[in-house]
Amino acid sequence: MKKVQTALLTVLPAVAVIVGLCLMGQPSIAQNSTSPNPNATQQQPTPPDDQRTAAEAATFTGKIVKSGGKLVLADGTNQTTYQLDDQQKAKEFVNKNVKVTGVLDISSGTIRVSAIELV
Numbered sequence: 001m002k003k004v005q006t007a008l009l010t011v012l013p014a015v016a017v018i019v020g021l022c023l024m025g026q027p028s029i030a031q032n033s034t035s036p037n038p039n040a041t042q043q044q045p046t047p048p049d050d051q052r053t054a055a056e057a058a059t060f061t062g063k064i065v066k067s068g069g070k071l072v073l074a075d076g077t078n079q080t081t082y083q084l085d086d087q088q089k090a091k092e093f094v095n096k097n098v099k100v101t102g103v104l105d106i107s108s109g110t111i112r113v114s115a116i117e118l119v
Contacts, residue, residue, distance in 0.1 A: 063076065071087050
């Protein structure tokens with residue numbers, strides 16, 4: 001029993017010192033990880049939908065119809081209805097099959113129209 005007590009009294013302070021040193025090192029690690037790295041390259045944020053390039057424009061086909069007082073593109077193939085941001089362009093194509101070119105805002109289901117033409 002005396003040997004166990006002596007061993008514990010010898011090892012316990014060493015363990016306490018090691019734990020203390022480990023805990024002291026934690027804040028410095030966290031501080032170093034948040035400091036800016038001068039050699040790191042900064043990534044450009046992705047532009048919002050209204051600033052995307054023409055290369056990301058897509059083509060949608062369907063029929064322009066009135067729904068809830070607004071003109072929409074009804075895609076019979078996919079059973080999908082898209083809102084159109086340019087109601088003036090769409091006005092002349094009511095009840096006609098068209099091809100709409102623009103960027104789709106997925107969050108609102110709205111096509112930012114760049115062109116509409118008859119199919």
